[in-house]
Amino acid sequence: MSLLEVEEVVVRxxxxxxxxxxxxxxxxxxxxxxMGPNGAGKTTLFNVITGLQEPTHxxxxxxxxxxTDEAPRKRALAGIGRTFQRLEVFGSLSVGDNIRVAAxxxxxxxxxxVRDELLERVGLTAFADTPAxxxxxxxxxxxxLARALACDPRxxxxxxxxxxxxxxxxxxxxxxxxxxxEDEGRSVLIxxxxxxxxxxxxxxxxxxxxxxxxxSGTPEQVQSDPRVQDAYLGADTGAAELEEVFT
Amino acid sequence: MSEFLAFTVIxxxxxxxxxxxxxxxxxxxxxxxxxxxxHGAVGMVMTFLYWEVAVNRGWPVWLALPFVLLVAxxxxxxxxxxxxxxxxxxxxxxxxLVVTVGLLVACxxxxxxxxxxxxxxxxxxxxxxxxxxxPVRVTVHQIITFAVAGLVALGLYVLLNxxxxxxxxxxxxxNRELLALHGARPGLLSGLSWAMGSSLAALAGILxxxxxxxxxxxxxxxxxxAYAAAMVGRLKNxxxxxxxxxxxxxxxxYGQWVVTYIPKDVVDASGGLVQGTRVALPTLFLLAVMLVxxxxxxxxxxxxxxxxxxxxxxxxxxxxxxxxxxAVWLVTGGLSQADQSRFGQALCLSLIMxxxxxxxxxxxxxxxxxxxxxxxxxxxxxRTFHAxxxxxxxxxxxxxxAVGVLVAVPALRLRGLYLGLGTMAVAAAMDNMVxxxxxxxxxxxxxxxxxxxxxxxxxxxxxxxxVAVTFVLTAMVVLAIRRGKYGRILLASRDSQAxxxxxxxxxxxVRVLVFGVSAGLAGVAGVLYTGMRVSVGSExxxxxxxxxxxxxxxxxxxxxxxxxxxxxLFYGTLPIIADRYPSQAPLAYVVLLGGILAxxxxxxxLVHQLxxxxxxxxxxxxxxxxxxxxxxxxxxx
Numbered sequence: 001m002s003l004l005e006v007e008e009v010v011v012r013x014x015x016x017x018x019x020x021x022x023x024x025x026x027x028x029x030x031x032x033x034x035m036g037p038n039g040a041g042k043t044t045l046f047n048v049i050t051g052l053q054e055p056t057h058x059x060x061x062x063x064x065x066x067x068t069d070e071a072p073r074k075r076a077l078a079g080i081g082r083t084f085q086r087l088e089v090f091g092s093l094s095v096g097d098n099i100r101v102a103a104x105x106x107x108x109x110x111x112x113x114v115r116d117e118l119l120e121r122v123g124l125t126a127f128a129d130t131p132a133x134x135x136x137x138x139x140x141x142x143x144x145l146a147r148a149l150a151c152d153p154r155x156x157x158x159x160x161x162x163x164x165x166x167x168x169x170x171x172x173x174x175x176x177x178x179x180x181x182e183d184e185g186r187s188v189l190i191x192x193x194x195x196x197x198x199x200x201x202x203x204x205x206x207x208x209x210x211x212x213x214x215x216s217g218t219p220e221q222v223q224s225d226p227r228v229q230d231a232y233l234g235a236d237t238g239a240a241e242l243e244e245v246f247t
Numbered sequence: 248m249s250e251f252l253a254f255t256v257i258x259x260x261x262x263x264x265x266x267x268x269x270x271x272x273x274x275x276x277x278x279x280x281x282x283x284x285x286h287g288a289v290g291m292v293m294t295f296l297y298w299e300v301a302v303n304r305g306w307p308v309w310l311a312l313p314f315v316l317l318v319a320x321x322x323x324x325x326x327x328x329x330x331x332x333x334x335x336x337x338x339x340x341x342x343x344l345v346v347t348v349g350l351l352v353a354c355x356x357x358x359x360x361x362x363x364x365x366x367x368x369x370x371x372x373x374x375x376x377x378x379x380x381x382p383v384r385v386t387v388h389q390i391i392t393f394a395v396a397g398l399v400a401l402g403l404y405v406l407l408n409x410x411x412x413x414x415x416x417x418x419x420x421x422n423r424e425l426l427a428l429h430g431a432r433p434g435l436l437s438g439l440s441w442a443m444g445s446s447l448a449a450l451a452g453i454l455x456x457x458x459x460x461x462x463x464x465x466x467x468x469x470x471x472x473a474y475a476a477a478m479v480g481r482l483k484n485x486x487x488x489x490x491x492x493x494x495x496x497x498x499x500x501y502g503q504w505v506v507t508y509i510p511k512d513v514v515d516a517s518g519g520l521v522q523g524t525r526v527a528l529p530t531l532f533l534l535a536v537m538l539v540x541x542x543x544x545x546x547x548x549x550x551x552x553x554x555x556x557x558x559x560x561x562x563x564x565x566x567x568x569x570x571x572x573x574a575v576w577l578v579t580g581g582l583s584q585a586d587q588s589r590f591g592q593a594l595c596l597s598l599i600m601x602x603x604x605x606x607x608x609x610x611x612x613x614x615x616x617x618x619x620x621x622x623x624x625x626x627x628x629x630r631t632f633h634a635x636x637x638x639x640x641x642x643x644x645x646x647x648x649a650v651g652v653l654v655a656v657p658a659l660r661l662r663g664l665y666l667g668l669g670t671m672a673v674a675a676a677m678d679n680m681v682x683x684x685x686x687x688x689x690x691x692x693x694x695x696x697x698x699x700x701x702x703x704x705x706x707x708x709x710x711x712x713x714v715a716v717t718f719v720l721t722a723m724v725v726l727a728i729r730r731g732k733y734g735r736i737l738l739a740s741r742d743s744q745a746x747x748x749x750x751x752x753x754x755x756x757v758r759v760l761v762f763g764v765s766a767g768l769a770g771v772a773g774v775l776y777t778g779m780r781v782s783v784g785s786e787x788x789x790x791x792x793x794x795x796x797x798x799x800x801x802x803x804x805x806x807x808x809x810x811x812x813x814x815x816l817f818y819g820t821l822p823i824i825a826d827r828y829p830s831q832a833p834l835a836y837v838v839l840l841g842g843i844l845a846x847x848x849x850x851x852x853l854v855h856q857l858x859x860x861x862x863x864x865x866x867x868x869x870x871x872x873x874x875x876x877x878x879x880x881x882x883x884x
Binding site for chain 1: 555739743745749
């Protein structure tokens with residue numbers, strides 16, 4: 001049984017269908033990628049999973065339990081953590097305090113130790129005392145990641161975590177995500193546009209277009225899927241151009 | 248039956264006025280994201296202007312009415328949008344609310360200067376004319392009011408749903424930039440809506456004025472009824488707003504009817520409570536609507552531009568505390584006893600503002616009823632201990648704090664703007680139902696209360712010092728809170744409630760708690776304030792006293808202890824400056840006005856700006872930019 005199961009989720013905003021019957025699962029200890037053009041419904045799905053958006057139809061199950069009607073807070077306590085595409089750092093606090101306060105909100109024993117360990121882990125020790133409002137996007141994203149990790153989530157949702165990181169930082173980030181899954185057994189669901197990163201860390205990829213999952217499979221299968229090629233490049237373009245995009 | 252009909256007619260007509268006022272409120276809020284708490288005040292000024300031209304100068308109605316509704320009011324609306332509101336579209340709720348509070352205070356001040364208190368009346372349209380509707384007589388003015396509301400509803404419907412301008416107006420709030428790309432002019436559109444909103448406020452004021460004496464407060468408070476109606480439509484939906492207005496009008500009218508059946512001895516025994524409740528019916532309706540409103544969704548999208556001033560080290564805090572106390576000692580030495588007392592009162596205001604630092608500066612919630620808490624503290628002490636004692640201070644803290652928690656209960660469901668406006672309703676309710684009554688409030692003491700000073704304190708100067716020491720100690724408590732775990736949690740829940748929720752933390756408890764602590768501190772300040780003044784009356788703690796308090800605190804700086812200190816001294820001494828050095832007074836008002844306008848760009852206030860002048864040249868850190876993110880997406884996709 002998978003840790004997270006999303007079943008036939010539909011989200012409508014007025015007349016616009018943002019998510020149209022998406023069904024997929026995230027098995028325990030795996031890194032799953034969610035891809036798709038802008039506006040495909042990826043962030044909306046994240047919001048449905050974390051409870052910030054009520055789905056029009058469909059169910060979300062976590063660890064075998066139906067959590068569709070649960071408050072965001074309860075889901076977080078059950079072990080779902082996330083980062084945000086549009087940053088939601090605590091801007092009045094320092095980078096270090098962003099992590100510390102998460103530990104404090106959870107009532108953990110030594111928030112300072114959690115902070116120091118996680119700062120080290122995501123490589124932000126140098127930024128510990130910098131106000132989170134004043135750091136570059138990439139640093140803020142890593143801050144959000146560390147903050148989410150402070151709550152020790154079983155499932156981590158990362159919304160475009162690498163935008164704002166340079167190549168070197170992206171590689172370090174990929175290694176971090178892999179270790180989250182392989183060494184600690186966490187599940188990760190990742191929305192990402194950096195194809196290389198997605199191919200490098202994900203075991204399964206789902207491609208979303210106009211709110212519908214149009215392809216699922218291993219990175220290799222998804223790459224060669226003609227529907228994916230259509231979605232990204234329009235119906236008449238060939239695989240050659242897609243190759244370019246994917247390499 | 249005929250009574251029922253009569254009260255129904257009254258209710259429908261009152262509802263029509265509320266609907267006109269409320270539709271203007273919704274229009275401006277929906278297009279500019281700024282809730283104009285001065286909506287009623289703008290209507291008040293325009294109604295006075297109408298009185299000026301139509302009654303005082305004797306212009307004919309056909310000239311006076313278009314002059315006010317089609318020239319003066321729209322021009323004022325356009326002006327306000329241009330100089331004040333446009334920059335507030337993305338500002339935190341606390342800031343945009345404070346700026347409109349400034350507008351409200353300015354409107355009342357201007358009206359009092361231009362039209363000094365005197366008996367004024369505006370007559371009905373076609374006075375004395377009416378028709379018999381079965382057993383009930385309906386005046387032409389009532390029919391006109393109802394018809395005008397219908398025309399406004401129809402006109403707005405056609406404008407918003409059937410014209411390009413209306414469509415663009417509905418779009419402007421969603422995405423100004425995008426709309427601009429499509430060739431529309433967002434500035435012009437929100438300007439247009441403010442012009443219309445201002446006209447509608449004026450129209451409502453002129454229609455309702457014949458039933459009221461032409462007073463500053465009564466017409467200004469029309470905003471509460473308008474807001475109550477608009478709340479039914481969640482400040483967005485016009486048809487529901489009209490429905491809400493009608494229900495509100497009918498309920499208040501039937502409420503009045505019910506009151507007439509309460510036996511006279513019960514009314515007398517209630518010590519003014521029945522009368523107060525009658526007046527407060529729209530407010531109670533508002534509170535009820537707020538309590539049954541569905542849960543608000545968590546909003547993703549962090550508020551920006553709210554970085555707090557740096558936290559001073561303990562050493563610095565101690566040094567400055569010493570300097571401050573020494574300065575107070577020196578300054579009071581050179582003052583007359585009366586001035587010492589005034590200075591002490593100003594310090595008390597600073598103390599009250601400290602409670603706002605905690606609530607608004609750190610917590611991000613707005614309170615428009617802080618003086619009500621101050622009043623609770625004062626009354627409790629006057630009732631029980633009659634003097635400033637350690638026990639009376641503690642009991643004032645606890646009782647005022649408990650009231651604060653009660654006020655914050657809607658916080659379980661509401662956030663930001665709605666909660667802030669809820670405190671307005673609380674203040675108005677207490678103005679009518681608590682302070683002026685005999686059972687709970689001031690009338691028990693024939694209008695005023697006194698609190699004895701401790702026997703240790705013999706001179707005015709030592710009382711001032713006692714207040715100063717209390718300020719320093721309270722400031723240290725506030726700073727200690729900010730420094731600690733709860734301070735971090737408070738700031739985090741202000742910055743992003745969505746992030747808090749996804750970390751498994753509910754911000755509700757912490758927000759209710761901070762409301763309680765803040766109210767408790769205000770209650771303690773109330774004890775000292777009353778002790779300092781020797782005697783206070785119910786009018787010292789009204790809604791209209793809470794507004795300048797918030798305003799001055801925000802202008803000086805709600806996010807720092809020094810801001811509270813300066814804010815209180817500024818607020819407390821302004822009347823004295825204006826009194827003694829009339830030539831300098833305009834300067835003080837210019838500073839205040841400049842401070843209000845600057846809030847849009849710097850929510851930390853003037854004091855912070857002053858302190859950081861030297862630190863402006865900071866190493867430029869790379870700015871996070873949403874555009875840059877977007878750019879990455881486009882390239883990758």
